[in-house]
Amino acid sequence: MAEFPGLEVSAAVAARLPDWDDIVAYLRNRPGDTVPDVLRAADRSGVPAIQPRCGVGGHAEMLALLRELALSAPSVLSVTIDSYTRLRQFDVAARVLAEEPARLNGYPLVAHGWQRGRELADAVPVPLEVRHGSPDGRDLFATALAAGITSFEGGGIGYNLPYCKDVPLDVSLRSWQQVDAACGALADAGVLVDRELFGTLTAVLVPPSISLAVTLLEAVAAAREGVRCISISYPQGGEIHQDVAALRAVRTLAARYLDPRVEVFPVLHQFMGAFPADPAWASGLILHGALTARLGGASKVVNKTEQEARGLPDADANGKGIRLTAVGASSMFDFVELDADRVAEELHWIEEEVAELVEPVLAEEDLLAAIGAAFRTGRLDVPFSASVHARNQVIPRRDPGGAIRYADHSALPFSGATRRRHAALLAGSAPAPRPGPGEITAVIRDISYFADRTPARTP
Amino acid sequence: MTPLPTDQPRTVILGVAASDAHAVANQLICRLLRAHGFHVVNLGVCTPLHEFADALDAEPAAEAILIGSVNGHAYADLRDLPELRRQGRLDRPVVLGGNLSVGAHKRSADLDRLTALGVDHIVTGLSELLPLLDTLHAARQPAPQHG
Missing domain, CATH: 3.20.20.240 (Methylmalonyl-CoA mutase)
Structure with a gap:
């Protein structure tokens, strides 16, 4: 064998x-x-x-x-x-x-x-x-x-x-x-x-x-x-x-x-x-x-x-x-050029947020045990997972430009600066992100962002 | 049984039907109900009907059983409801919502056969859920005595 x-x-x-x-x-x-x-x-x-x-x-x-x-x-x-x-x-x-x-x-x-x-x-x-x-x-x-x-x-x-x-x-x-x-x-x-x-x-x-x-x-x-x-x-x-x-x-x-x-x-x-x-x-x-x-x-x-x-x-x-x-x-x-400042701004904040999420976990002695514990307490989370071993309490939304932001970061250990940025970016998204039938409709609309781009007449 | 004191949170049992792994609506509805003060026992996706019955046994104060189904297999997933009811289990209003049969156009026959299984209420829009729960709460009869 x-x-x-x-x-x-x-x-x-x-x-x-x-x-x-x-x-x-x-x-x-x-x-x-x-x-x-x-x-x-x-x-x-x-x-x-x-x-x-x-x-x-x-x-x-x-x-x-x-x-x-x-x-x-x-x-x-x-x-x-x-x-x-x-x-x-x-x-x-x-x-x-x-x-x-x-x-x-x-x-x-x-x-x-x-x-x-x-x-x-x-x-x-x-x-x-x-x-x-x-x-x-x-x-x-x-x-x-x-x-x-x-x-x-x-x-x-x-x-x-x-x-x-x-x-x-x-x-x-x-x-x-x-x-x-x-x-x-x-x-x-x-x-x-x-x-x-x-x-x-x-x-x-x-x-x-x-x-x-x-x-x-x-x-x-x-x-x-x-x-x-x-x-x-x-x-x-x-x-x-x-x-x-x-x-x-x-x-x-x-x-x-x-x-x-x-x-x-x-x-x-x-x-x-x-x-x-x-x-x-x-x-x-x-x-x-x-x-x-x-x-x-x-x-x-x-x-x-x-x-x-x-x-x-x-x-x-x-x-x-x-x-x-x-x-x-x-x-x-090749003629397509993105706004470099806008990309750099996003990159800066992504790096910042990832650091806030992973550094407490990486500081633990037993990495695998620390990952499990972080998901149990919601310091790590995945939106809409099927698992009972994650909190599933993070609520993402699209901002008016279509980028994905945190409407509710739940227990993720984000800094005040990170939280304020997401709140500000979503301020223009109607309705205001809070639990209710309106929020559910809005999240489902964000999920269907591309699926909805269908002509009125389909075969 | 005396009515629940008003400062006690109202309890509901929530879950997605046995063959269905769609978590999105389930988690959003759980969040909505909690924001309105409910104690929600959320059994999550892929929950067989007997697990709803087990949850009710563990949480006898629950006012309703809320089952979501969006994959079109609601009838197959709820087939055991008459048998469980014959055993005296799941003796609370069963509320079903989602996308209840395969195909884009729902026929009333699809809904009729779900009702025939013993589904008490079929919710077709999210805005119906809270008013329905309030109606059920107001009309709540003392739970049947067992044994």
Whole structure:
């Protein structure tokens, strides 16, 4: 049975995997670019790498999907994992796969096995990333490594609070600590794993400083386990000065708080909230996201599609999303210049707010325990999470320009200056932010900010 | 049972139906009710009906059970309501709100079958909620005696 350094893999999964030494040897000798190679090249060129989300249940269908999307020239392709596998229900995933693979909302990598995973990785000329949503991704990570996939999304906060109702943070943080420790062992053996942290969280009006505080804490924890390559994703909010500042803050915060041996890459997730149903508005929003990524110096952008409002996109729409993103991130829009003072002002305040959120936590001896305690007391919080392990009491609103501000920061330990700024910026937003039916309507209107941009006549 | 003293906060039990993970409206409504002085037992998203019944057993002073459903599966999620009521549980007004069946246009037949399950009130707009709770409070009968 395979033994992994630092990583506890369930007996049933480990029994099917190659030995650790064989996996390391395979990964070291695998030809072609890795995700870190792609991200470094993107930083050198100033043009972000592009990656779609994609995953279907059947193996032949997944191979076909990857090959079709590769024709649109993405820089990285995804293996998006199904919900059963995310919850470690590998037997259920295998049964549904046998009976009706189209019912799976992603690729059940553990059920298919690492050998088929290698077939996916060998089928396309670009590296793959596994994207999922598991509070405990250890078995999946071991299988991905054996498959030759060295880019793996997730973290103990970002893959718990938005996805689970009742998984204690300590449980998810400790399981991701093991994934990170295995990455540290791999780095020592000369294999660099890209660990992407999911700053998108609930995708509902996430204030930049909450996204960045969460991913920064996860990044510090990962670096302490020896992770040497971290992608930090941030969700496009839709106000470009704020979004560009947030992407730049990924690099400035990393320089301030992370071991300099760690490479950090900012990633933009094109708008993850309620998408416009109208294909023209949807395409405009995709283009806007691509431009935001380029102006913010993102190393990578994860694209959306014009079918987003309807659910999972088909390959055709996804290919179109990749190509449209490439146009938006190209030099075609080089004439666009943002107000530098306005971006600098946003950047200053984002850095300030993140410091106010993370520094008390980083000062504690046991970082993972401190993170759990901060969420219990509301000194860290995520708006609108499903979890009972967060307070869920922060209320975000859009200011008149569309930027996301704190209408109620609840117990977040913000300074007087930070609080006054948010109150002042929201003073122009009607109605005044206080609990009531009017507030609910207003928050829902802010959530539907882009979804509402639909012509009166829809097909 | 004597009426509750007026300085006691009024209690309601709030949650989202079993198959539904939409947290936004749930948390905003919880906040609204608390701002109006209610003691809210918020069970959050993906709450099976029997957990509403358990919560009422633990908080017998609750005046109403407020269930949200926006994914269109309200009927399936509330299927066990008649059985629980036969067992003498959930003997408070059940108020349902949200988006109650699949499809953009709600037919009265969809609402009728929810009523037939035993849903006491269907709220179609946020502004209806507080007045409805006040009406229920004013009309409150002594809770049925058990055993």
